[in-house]
Amino acid sequence: MDPILDRFKETNALLDGHFVLSSGLHSPTYLQCALALQHPADAAELGRQIATQFAGQDIQTVASPAIGGLIVGFATAQAMGLRFIWTERQQGVMTVRRGFSVEEGERILVVEDVITTGGSTRECITALEELGAKVVAAASIIDRSNGAADVGVPRISLVGLDVPSYDPAECPMCARGETAVKPGSRSS
Numbered sequence: 001m002d003p004i005l006d007r008f009k010e011t012n013a014l015l016d017g018h019f020v021l022s023s024g025l026h027s028p029t030y031l032q033c034a035l036a037l038q039h040p041a042d043a044a045e046l047g048r049q050i051a052t053q054f055a056g057q058d059i060q061t062v063a064s065p066a067i068g069g070l071i072v073g074f075a076t077a078q079a080m081g082l083r084f085i086w087t088e089r090q091q092g093v094m095t096v097r098r099g100f101s102v103e104e105g106e107r108i109l110v111v112e113d114v115i116t117t118g119g120s121t122r123e124c125i126t127a128l129e130e131l132g133a134k135v136v137a138a139a140s141i142i143d144r145s146n147g148a149a150d151v152g153v154p155r156i157s158l159v160g161l162d163v164p165s166y167d168p169a170e171c172p173m174c175a176r177g178e179t180a181v182k183p184g185s186r187s188s
């Protein structure tokens, strides 16, 4: 298996089993990226790996959508020796707050923990570009989209992860009589 996913399993960020997702669908896989980032040395290493992908590129600033992108975005910026800022939702709209500013044409890399549809990254890009920045690329640790998420700029991820999900009525694990558990619950 991929060494990143091995480490995700060691930190319980990636679980195999039979889970009820927040959507109500069932899945044999549960991903909680925050657990993979709880040890700063792991977060720093993931940031370094993302930074390596952009070596030599003309990037001035790293930005992330809060909350998921904050730790890996910071780690990436630290590895690249760049400034780090973030966007956050205010009444549902991704916004640049807290006094952060960007210059006209400032070249920004947007970093997130997990890309599924690309929605948060796209909203972060829009918020930055409305202020005049030029987002030149995007990155994530995990790509759950099979490469399909289109964020409008070149995009990389460190590892792809296919997470199947099933309607409970069609779930093969339910069909085998296995009990589904909510991730994070200790009973099973």
Ligand SMILES: [Zn+2]
Pocket (backbone or CB within 6 Å): 018, 026, 027, 168, 171, 172, 173, 174, 175, 180
């Ligand atoms: Zn099931």
